[in-house]
Amino acid sequence: xxxxxxIGIFGGSFDxxxxxxxxxxxxxxxxxxxxxxxxxxxKRSPFKSLGPQASAQDRLSMLRLALGKNPVFKISSCELRxxxxxxxxxxxRFFRKKFPRAELFLLMAADAMKHFGKWxxxxxxxxxxxxxxxxxxxxxxxxxxxxxxxxxQSLKGWVPGKVESYILRKGLYxx
Numbered sequence: 001x002x003x004x005x006x007i008g009i010f011g012g013s014f015d016x017x018x019x020x021x022x023x024x025x026x027x028x029x030x031x032x033x034x035x036x037x038x039x040x041x042x043k044r045s046p047f048k049s050l051g052p053q054a055s056a057q058d059r060l061s062m063l064r065l066a067l068g069k070n071p072v073f074k075i076s077s078c079e080l081r082x083x084x085x086x087x088x089x090x091x092x093r094f095f096r097k098k099f100p101r102a103e104l105f106l107l108m109a110a111d112a113m114k115h116f117g118k119w120x121x122x123x124x125x126x127x128x129x130x131x132x133x134x135x136x137x138x139x140x141x142x143x144x145x146x147x148x149x150x151x152x153q154s155l156k157g158w159v160p161g162k163v164e165s166y167i168l169r170k171g172l173y174x175x
Contacts, residue, residue: 005035005036005099005102005103006032006033006034006035006102006103006105007034007035007036007037007038007095007099007102007103007104007105008025008028008029008032008034008036008037008038008105008106008107008132009037009038009040009091009092009095009104009105009106009107009129010024010025010028010037010038010039010040010107010108011040011041011042011079011086011088011091011108012039012040012041012042013041013042013045013048013052013059013142014039014041014052014059014062014063014142015052015053015054015059015142015146016054016059016062016142016145016146016159016163016167016172016173017039017059017062017063017066017159017160017163018140018141018142018145018158018159018163019140019157019158019159019160020109020140020141021039021066022066022067022160024107024109024134025037025039025073025107027134028105028107028132028134029072031132032105032132034072034105035072036072036073036074037072037073037074037107038074038075038076038095039063039067039073039074039075039076040075040076040077040078040079040091041056041059041060041063041075041077041079041080042079042080042085042086043056043079043080043082043083043085043086044085044086045085045086053146053172053173054172054173056077056080058166058170058172060075060077060080061166062163062166062167063075065160065162065163065166066159066160066162066163068162078091078094079091087119087120087121088106088119088120088125089119089120089121089124089125092104092106092124092125092128092129093128096128103130104128104129104130105129105130105131105132106125106129106130106131106132107132107133108131108132108133109133109134109135140158144158145158145159145173146173149167149172149173149174150173150174155167
């Protein structure tokens, strides 16, 4: 890979991955001419007392379905291999070691950016990465999707079709 490449790092629970996640990544790709964007599911956020509802394997499977064969979008399980909770600084260091001369971009929803000062080693993260944040597209949230699934409501327009089929087939979130 080109040593001066531009890499996007997009962490989250992806419980489940939804169209807002995909659209944010597509927007960042076009806006900043990124060569790759890595989707990185966390084991457990340090800001949440409970881990994701879906298993790591189910969340990885849903990411694969949502991202399809897009050569720009990759999935990294680096945080899933660590003990919980996951900290962004460890992921940034992992990608800095993997791509020492790359320009790293940290993708996140604007609401997450409000709490950035409370993150572990936020000053170091700020030195290592540029930030790309965006308002939630269509106010889609994984919490709302899990609730819709639990009540048997359609997920069309909320998650990619293959992800909806997976959720229904596996009975995730009470579907």
